[in-house]
Amino acid sequence: MADMGNLWEDLRKQARQLENEIDLKLVSFSKLGTNYSSHNDYGSQPNEEHTLSKSESAPLINKSSSEHMFDTMAMEIEQLLSKLQDVNDRMSDYTQNISMSSPSAALLHTLQRHRDILQDYSHEFHKTKANISAIREREDLLGSVRRDISAYKNSSGLNRRTDMYLKEHDHIRSSEKMIDDQISIAIATKENLQSQRKVLGTITQKMNSLANRFPLINTLMQKINLRKRRDTIILASVIATCVIVLLLYAFH
Numbered sequence: 001m002a003d004m005g006n007l008w009e010d011l012r013k014q015a016r017q018l019e020n021e022i023d024l025k026l027v028s029f030s031k032l033g034t035n036y037s038s039h040n041d042y043g044s045q046p047n048e049e050h051t052l053s054k055s056e057s058a059p060l061i062n063k064s065s066s067e068h069m070f071d072t073m074a075m076e077i078e079q080l081l082s083k084l085q086d087v088n089d090r091m092s093d094y095t096q097n098i099s100m101s102s103p104s105a106a107l108l109h110t111l112q113r114h115r116d117i118l119q120d121y122s123h124e125f126h127k128t129k130a131n132i133s134a135i136r137e138r139e140d141l142l143g144s145v146r147r148d149i150s151a152y153k154n155s156s157g158l159n160r161r162t163d164m165y166l167k168e169h170d171h172i173r174s175s176e177k178m179i180d181d182q183i184s185i186a187i188a189t190k191e192n193l194q195s196q197r198k199v200l201g202t203i204t205q206k207m208n209s210l211a212n213r214f215p216l217i218n219t220l221m222q223k224i225n226l227r228k229r230r231d232t233i234i235l236a237s238v239i240a241t242c243v244i245v246l247l248l249y250a251f252h
Helices: 002-039 048-057 060-101 105-213 215-250
Strands: none
Touching: 002 060, 002 105, 060 105, 105 215
């Protein structure tokens, strides 16, 4: 019976020692989460651009060190909680064996108290771990956004110059197309005038032939020739004016 009592005391001593270690680890773990949160709390900064630039210039080793410390501490606490759970299970087996011969409410009360402490520590650990994990996920998301913003800022100047060159190129192409259209119209007009000139030449030859035969017709032909020269001068003046206007507009 004395050996059983010593076993119980050893288990209680192990449980209290593990609980003290877990308590200290949880305090440090909670401080790590608080420091991690305050270090990456961008919403509380008054100037977002200053915060972004400051975060971008910070060394990446700080972040890697914090993440490594978080993972290491979380693993240590999980191991301690597992050991404490094992000790509680052994204490439960002890109370069950003792209860068969001499039930003790004090032993059951002590066991329940250790179980409650284990449950509280587990709950606090998982809550703190979840909070830090959420902060890390938000930090990764904000880091991705900051990288996109930085890339956009670096390329915005080049994009603006490229857009200006493209617009200027489009203006030049439009001007060239308009000049080509005007030249095509002028060539078509020239060909039409040459065709009309041939037709008029044929008619003139026929009229001259008739004028040689009939004097009155000769007088009429002279009047027609005078009017044709006048129309030719007017048409030439109009064409020259159009060409000058086109050239002025093209080189303006």
